[in-house]
Amino acid sequence: MDQGKLLKKPAGYAVLGTMGFLFFFCCLTGRDLAAEGNILWTGAYLVRTLGLSLAAGAALGGLVCVLFYRMAGSGGAALEAGAASGKRWGGWLWARASGRSPGRKALGGLVVLFLAWLPGFLAYYPAICAYDMPIQTGQLMAGIYIDHHPIAHTLLLKGAVLLGENVFGNINAGIGCYALVQMAFLASSFAFGIWCLCRRRTRRIWLVLVALSGMLYPFHHYMSISVTKDTIFTAFFFLQVMSLLELILGQEEWGEFPRGRLWGIYFFSTVGMILFRNNGKYAFAVFLVLNLAAFLFGRKKRAVWGRLFLLSAAAFLAGSAALSGIYRAVGGQQGDRREMLSLPIQQLARVMVYHGGVDVLPEDDGTMEEKDKNLVDDFILNQAYRNYRPDFTDPVKSNVNTSVVRYRAGEFLSAYLGLFAQYPGDYVNAALAVNAGYLYPGDVTHAFVNAQEGQAAGGGYAQTRWDEGTLEEWGIHKDSRWPGLYAVMEEWADGNKYLDLPVLKYLFVPGVWVWLYLLLLGWLLLNRRFSRCLPLGIIFGYFLTLLLGPTVQLRYIYPMMAVFPFFLPAAWPMRRTGALEDKGKQAGGQNDR
Numbered sequence: 001m002d003q004g005k006l007l008k009k010p011a012g013y014a015v016l017g018t019m020g021f022l023f024f025f026c027c028l029t030g031r032d033l034a035a036e037g038n039i040l041w042t043g044a045y046l047v048r049t050l051g052l053s054l055a056a057g058a059a060l061g062g063l064v065c066v067l068f069y070r071m072a073g074s075g076g077a078a079l080e081a082g083a084a085s086g087k088r089w090g091g092w093l094w095a096r097a098s099g100r101s102p103g104r105k106a107l108g109g110l111v112v113l114f115l116a117w118l119p120g121f122l123a124y125y126p127a128i129c130a131y132d133m134p135i136q137t138g139q140l141m142a143g144i145y146i147d148h149h150p151i152a153h154t155l156l157l158k159g160a161v162l163l164g165e166n167v168f169g170n171i172n173a174g175i176g177c178y179a180l181v182q183m184a185f186l187a188s189s190f191a192f193g194i195w196c197l198c199r200r201r202t203r204r205i206w207l208v209l210v211a212l213s214g215m216l217y218p219f220h221h222y223m224s225i226s227v228t229k230d231t232i233f234t235a236f237f238f239l240q241v242m243s244l245l246e247l248i249l250g251q252e253e254w255g256e257f258p259r260g261r262l263w264g265i266y267f268f269s270t271v272g273m274i275l276f277r278n279n280g281k282y283a284f285a286v287f288l289v290l291n292l293a294a295f296l297f298g299r300k301k302r303a304v305w306g307r308l309f310l311l312s313a314a315a316f317l318a319g320s321a322a323l324s325g326i327y328r329a330v331g332g333q334q335g336d337r338r339e340m341l342s343l344p345i346q347q348l349a350r351v352m353v354y355h356g357g358v359d360v361l362p363e364d365d366g367t368m369e370e371k372d373k374n375l376v377d378d379f380i381l382n383q384a385y386r387n388y389r390p391d392f393t394d395p396v397k398s399n400v401n402t403s404v405v406r407y408r409a410g411e412f413l414s415a416y417l418g419l420f421a422q423y424p425g426d427y428v429n430a431a432l433a434v435n436a437g438y439l440y441p442g443d444v445t446h447a448f449v450n451a452q453e454g455q456a457a458g459g460g461y462a463q464t465r466w467d468e469g470t471l472e473e474w475g476i477h478k479d480s481r482w483p484g485l486y487a488v489m490e491e492w493a494d495g496n497k498y499l500d501l502p503v504l505k506y507l508f509v510p511g512v513w514v515w516l517y518l519l520l521l522g523w524l525l526l527n528r529r530f531s532r533c534l535p536l537g538i539i540f541g542y543f544l545t546l547l548l549g550p551t552v553q554l555r556y557i558y559p560m561m562a563v564f565p566f567f568l569p570a571a572w573p574m575r576r577t578g579a580l581e582d583k584g585k586q587a588g589g590q591n592d593r
Contacts, residue, residue, distance in 0.1 A: 006072055007526045009065075015525055016065040019518050020057030028053060029432050030440025030511075037390070038354070038363065039432075041425035064519070068526050102198035109211060110184075110191035116215040117183050117224045123486040125479050126176035128226040130458065131555060133157070134467040137474060148335025151326050152275040153229040164475075171475035175227065182231055183224045189235040190214050192265070193566035196246045206569040213565045219508070222462040222493060223558050229276050230555035236272030237280075237542070237559040238566075239265055245535045245570055251304055252531060267315045274319030278339075279545040281320060286541025288312055290534060301531070338400045342393045342550040343431060344416060348376050349385035349396045350430040351423050360386050368419075375415045379404040390433035391445040393550035437552030438543070441511040446552040447496040461508075461554050462493040510557040514543055516564060523572055532571050539563065 006012070028049050032039050039045065121127070136149050140158040145151045156178065164174020197207055214220060223231050243266040250258035257263075273280040291312055295305040326332070338345070352358055356373055357366030376385070384399035405412050420427050432439070437446030450459035458465030471477065480486040491497070498508040506512050517539055524532050539560060546556050 005528060006069065007528055009069065012069065012526045013062055013065050015061075016068070016522050017058045017061035019515075019522055020059070020061030020064070021053050022057070022518075023060070023515055024056045025049065025053040026432075026439040027442065030436050030443055033390075033429065033433055033436060034440075034443065034445070039425065039429055041428065064522070065526070068523055072527055102195045105198050105207075106191040106195035109194040109214070110187050112211065113187040113190055113214050113220075114183055117187070117221055119482060119485055120221040120489060121176075121179055121183060121225050122482040123480055123489055124225055124464070125481045126172045126476070127179035128222065128464050129175070129466050129471055129476060130226060130463045131228040131230075133227045134470050137161075137471065137476070141474060145327075145330045145332045146335045147278070147327060147332050148339070150229050150276050150278060151330060151332050152323075153232060155326070155330070156232070157227070161474075172477060172479060175476055178227065179225045182227075186220075186224050186231060186235045189238040190562075190566070192239060193242050196242050196570055197566065199246065200249065200570050202569050210565050210569065217507075217561075218492070218498070219462060219554060219558065219561065221489070222464070223555065226463075226555070228555055230558060233273055233276040233280065234559040234562050236269045236276060237538075238563050239269035240273055241535050241538055241563050242566060242570070243269060244538070245532065245567065247308070248531050248534060249570070251301075257304065257307065263311065267311065267318070270312070270315035271319040271322055274316070275323055275326070279542070279549075281316065281323075282545050283538060283542035284312075284316055284319075286544065287534070287537040288316060290537040294531075294534065336402055338397055338402050339550065340548070341400065341402065341405065342397060343434070343548050345380070345397050345400055346388075346390075346393050346434050347427045347430040348416070348419070349380060349388040350390070350433075351419050351426050352376055352380070352385040353388050354426055355423060356385070358383070358386065360388075372415050372419055375404070375408075375411065378408075379412065390430070391436065391551060392449050393434060397550060431547075434551060435547050437510045438514065438546060438557065439511060441506060441509055441515070443509070443511050443552075444499060446510055447499060449551050449553065457490065457494045460494045460496045461498070463554070464490060464493050510552055510554070513557060513560045513564065514540075517543075517560070520568060520572060529571075535567070535571075539567075 007015070029039060132149050136154045136157055139145055139149075140154055140161065145154055160174040160178035161171055162174070163177055164171035168174060194207065194210065197210065223234070243262050247257050247262055247266060250262075270284060274284065288309070291305060291309045295302055295309050298305050351368065352373070353360045354363055355365055355368045356376070357364060357368065377383070379401055380396060381399045381401050384396045387395035387399075389395050436443040447461040448459075450461075450463050450465070452459060456465055456468075466478065468478070498505050501508075517536060521533060521536055524530070524536075542559065546552075549556060
């Protein structure tokens with residue numbers, strides 16, 4: 001690769017060095033919070049932590065930067081030659097030399113993935129009915145739909161219940177059918193990823209590794225059969241990110257976006273991700289801002305980014321309209337917005353137990369002013385801040401009076417900002433503690449968030465615990481068709497066995513994924529592949545919403561886990577020589593078969 005096409009080395013070192021600094025800062029503060037429970041942000045601590053983070057981050061960033069430049073210099077020419085060779089020989093030859101068309105490979109991938117996950121379905125038949133499923137089932141049984149949980153997903157559950165009642169005479173069977181359809185949808189989205197990789201002339205070794213990861217990664221087995229909105233959302237999120245990347249890569253190769261079904265998949269998946277998670281539209285809004293910036297400042301491709309922005313905005317509006325339409329059609333009720341206040345709730349609760357004179361902790365210095373304590377008491381009812389858990393908002397959040405924020409907004413904001421000015425360290429500690437699992441690879445608190453004393457098993461990182469008493473009243477009960485496998489899977493999940501795996505555990509913990517994506521971002525920036533960074537805007541936008549959430553959960557980070565093995569070889573081309581389609585087919589839309 002022509003070194004002139006790479007980012008200038010000072011800029012490259014700055015980008016990777018900044019990422020290295022952030023990585024070590026999160027690791028050092030995460031370790032200290034885990035060990036001490038609190039960080040005193042004294043001048044000495046700041047100097048030591050920032051100094052170590054800068055030094056270690058610069059060293060690590062510099063090392064990665066040198067490695068990236070060497071890889072770009074040595075491997076880039078081969079990759080570019082492979083792409084050029086593909087354009088000369090065309091896709092017909094490559095497809096037949098490979099023995100199968102991309103469509104057949106994708107179909108084969110769908111079948112293989114579905115069959116690989118089927119034993120888990122039999123073990124947990126009719127499904128894993130954990131997380132919010134009992135609450136949503138209660139809503140549909142009562143005919144009351146609250147948008148705290150996506151109504152579109154609650155209606156899917158209603159369809160499963162009606163199917164069981166009216167067709168099988170057994171609600172359990174209806175839930176089992178739902179789980180099978182969900183498995184098929186998730187497997188289909190992964191199959192689409194395989195199709196994209198085949199179009200990208202991805203090396204066979206990567207195709208094999210991607211297929212094996214889909215088949216063997218344990219969390220796919222649990223999440224594919226978990227009756228939760230997050231699995232459906234993951235499938236839509238996956239389709240959206242991969243179709244957007246495929247559109248951009250096609251534009252890079254042929255000078256215009258491929259036409260046809262890819263546009264439909266992108267539009268459809270955008271609407272779906274807005275419908276099936278309340279934070280979906282906020283994550284996509286981040287991408288829209290980046291897309292608009294590309295249109296305004298991307299001189300060479302302004303028309304291209306403008307076209308993409310119009311389609312994306314149309315999909316966003318369609319998703320929002322569908323959301324409102326469903327809400328009105330079922331007479332939905334607005335849920336409490338306390339979920340959006342998760343981080344302020346944690347920060348105010350922490351300030352109270354450390355400075356409110358409430359005698360919860362010996363470190364409490366009682367320095368808060370009375371007016372601020374009174375406002376917090378109005379906001380957090382029943383002195384629920386005494387239940388403060390650094391890793392989990394719910395013990396406090398369930399007692400929050402959100403009308404204080406709604407009707408006394410000025411007073412609340414003044415107190416919130418005033419306490420931040422007075423106790424900035426506690427605000428930072430609260431944010432770092434509740435998000436430690438997302439930012440610090442060494443964190444283990446994420447594995448025990450759901451494990452509560454006195455409750456039944458199934459509260460591990462991969463949550464499998466049912467509210468059995470409630471669900472049995474509605475005709476939903478455990479009926480395992482493979483009890484031996486159920487016992488093994490339950491022990492693995494409840495015991496968080498992945499933490500016992502040396503090195504390999506980092507394929508499972510949530511704290512590695514943002515750093516992997518940042519490394520990929522660094523590589524793309526260094527190679528000036530700026531357009532390929534756009535799909536990362538959706539991913540990082542989604543991650544930002546997680547940092548404002550109530551805790552670290554597998555189901556929340558799962559979309560990022562699912563996409564990465566497919567996104568990496570597509571965005572960082574690990575290509576074979578030979579192309580899949582010629583320019584004429586790209587322009588004509590036949591590539592979307």
